[in-house]
Amino acid sequence: MHDIKWIRDNPEAFDAAMAARKQEITAERLMDIDVERRKLMTEHQEMLARRKTISGEIGMLRKKGENADELMAEMGSLKDNIKDAEDGQAALNEQLDLLLSSLPNILDPEVPVGADEEDNVEVNRWGTPGAFDFQPLEHFEIGEKLGMMDFEAAAKLSGSRFVILRGGLAKLERALAQFMLDLHTNEHGYEETITPMLVRDEAMFGTGQLPKFAEDSFKTTNDYWLIPTSEVTLTNQVAGEIIDQAKLPLRYTALTQCFRSEAGSAGRDTRGMIRQHQFSKVEMVSVVEAEKSDEELSRKTRCAETVLERLGLPYRTVILCTGDIGFSACKTYDIEVWLPGQGRYREISSCSNTRDFQARRMNARYRAAGDKKTQFVHTLNGSGLAVGRCLIAVMENYQQADGSIRVPDALKPYMGGLEVINPR
Incomplete structure (x- = not known):
């Protein structure tokens, strides 16, 4: 299994290692998935934080007897968006893990180049x-x-x-x-x-x-x-x-x-x-x-x-x-x-x-x-x-x-x- 952080830090070395193994995968392809995955993670965290804030604001409004319908509607939208972000993260995690787990190990420099x-x-x-x-x-x-x-x-x-x-x-x-x-x-x-x-x-x-x-x-x-x-x-x-x-x-x-x-x-x-x-x-x-x-x-x-x-x-x-x-x-x-x-x-x-x-x-x-x-x-x-x-x-x-x-x-x-x- 490969470390995606190492791939991000060493894309050229990774590409050379996979080429030696006759693998068509590139660091760029893996990083594209990783970027999208991390973007969703950030959005997910931001939505969770916003949901927490809204929950507190709704409570304050209700204590005051004021209308909280607008915030309740936003809360409903957030619930759907959070679920979509979680599903998207899971799908991208699965895609990335499947790719990383299907790739062979990186070879030692002493391994001679050869066909068979x-x-x-x-x-x-x-x-x-x-x-x-x-x-x-x-x-x-x-x-x-x-x-x-x-x-x-x-x-x-x-x-x-x-x-x-x-x-x-x-x-x-x-x-x-x-x-x-x-x-x-x-x-x-x-x-x-x-x-x-x-x-x-x-x-x-x-x-x-x-x-x-x-x-x-x-x-x-x-x-x-x-x-x-x-x-x-x-x-x-x-x-x-x-x-x-x-x-x-x-x-x-x-x-x-x-x-x-x-x-x-x-x-x-x-x-x-x-x-x-x-x-x-x-x-x-x-x-x-x-x-x-x-x-x-x-x-x-x-x-x-x-x-x-x-x-x-x-x-x-x-x-x-x-x-x-x-x-x-x-x-x-x-x-x-x-x-x-x-x-x-x-x-x-x-x-x-x-x-x-x-x-x-x-x-x-x-x-x-x-x-x-x-x-x-x-x-x-x-x-x-x-x-x-x-x-x-x-x-x-x-x-x-x-x-x-x-x-x-x-x-x-x-x-x-x-x-x-x-x-x-």
């Missing part, structure tokens, strides 16, 4: 893709040969973009999630949290999923939304709150099922688990003071990278360009893991700083000790990691010629002594 994911800039690379003495398979080929990944049975239940995992693969996905949670809570300072997976409109609005991206999410018949990520529930814990600065930073992590309609992904990744309607994800959310959010983004990205390093999975980190960055983010690092079956890097984590963009939508603030004035918090989110995609990466990088999968050392304590997943 091909223009993202690599900033880090770790590990060397392993050499295979056989043709490495993609994860769905491995899973189906193991007899532990069943897309046909899932389709009978739910349609396309669902999967059933069994046996060793089901255990491996559970182990990955437990490993991530333990790492983030024991070493990275996040508080493990269990949150609802059904939320109201205001929670989806708070983190920027509504109103613009309603079609990307699932909604129940009784008006709840299935969360597309626990960023929604973790971040909205501070909605409407004024936090004591001494309690910051707040760092939360959660394992949840996530639900996405994938409305804009027709024809992409139609085979396998890369793009599912339902998937598991360990999320990391931070709530910090304004001046510390840039540092927190670097920290959060390292937390996600550490998961892959402990698992021995090669990856690269890129900063997203202007044409690929998300709606709420001002700066985003994507971590892409190496998939030998595909012969390329694929996104497995996205870590973003939204600065005060979400906080304004949620009215989430903090107050320093001894300070009466409040400030908006800064919020950040990051995948730590997408569990299903991490399962894919382990399967492809640890596959063996006989179709089995070696269990990474970091996961062995979670696998009950199982070191190799063999065909059923």
Whole structure:
């Protein structure tokens, strides 16, 4: 959400920021609505003051037994005009709020200019893709040969973009999630949290999923939304709150099922688990003071990278360009893991700083000790990691010629002594 006062004070900077996002809106258009809105507010206040004055004058005239018909007529006109001004203000407020809430965040100056994911800039690379003495398979080929990944049975239940995992693969996905949670809570300072997976409109609005991206999410018949990520529930814990600065930073992590309609992904990744309607994800959310959010983004990205390093999975980190960055983010690092079956890097984590963009939508603030004035918090989110995609990466990088999968050392304590997943 944008601050109209900032737009009034910085119209050229706002226009440049929206142009970078390929938005046609201008500060002038927003300010025209704002000027009309504030004009009505002034007129409304003047009419309320006049009504108060007239009321007193009518009382004085009646005490004296004098005629107050003229003032009574003016009072009647004022009543209608006040109602019109209130209705006009409400309509303009709604129009302005809808426009402001539909506009993406202003980008950090470090975000590279680009059209799409091909223009993202690599900033880090770790590990060397392993050499295979056989043709490495993609994860769905491995899973189906193991007899532990069943897309046909899932389709009978739910349609396309669902999967059933069994046996060793089901255990491996559970182990990955437990490993991530333990790492983030024991070493990275996040508080493990269990949150609802059904939320109201205001929670989806708070983190920027509504109103613009309603079609990307699932909604129940009784008006709840299935969360597309626990960023929604973790971040909205501070909605409407004024936090004591001494309690910051707040760092939360959660394992949840996530639900996405994938409305804009027709024809992409139609085979396998890369793009599912339902998937598991360990999320990391931070709530910090304004001046510390840039540092927190670097920290959060390292937390996600550490998961892959402990698992021995090669990856690269890129900063997203202007044409690929998300709606709420001002700066985003994507971590892409190496998939030998595909012969390329694929996104497995996205870590973003939204600065005060979400906080304004949620009215989430903090107050320093001894300070009466409040400030908006800064919020950040990051995948730590997408569990299903991490399962894919382990399967492809640890596959063996006989179709089995070696269990990474970091996961062995979670696998009950199982070191190799063999065909059923």
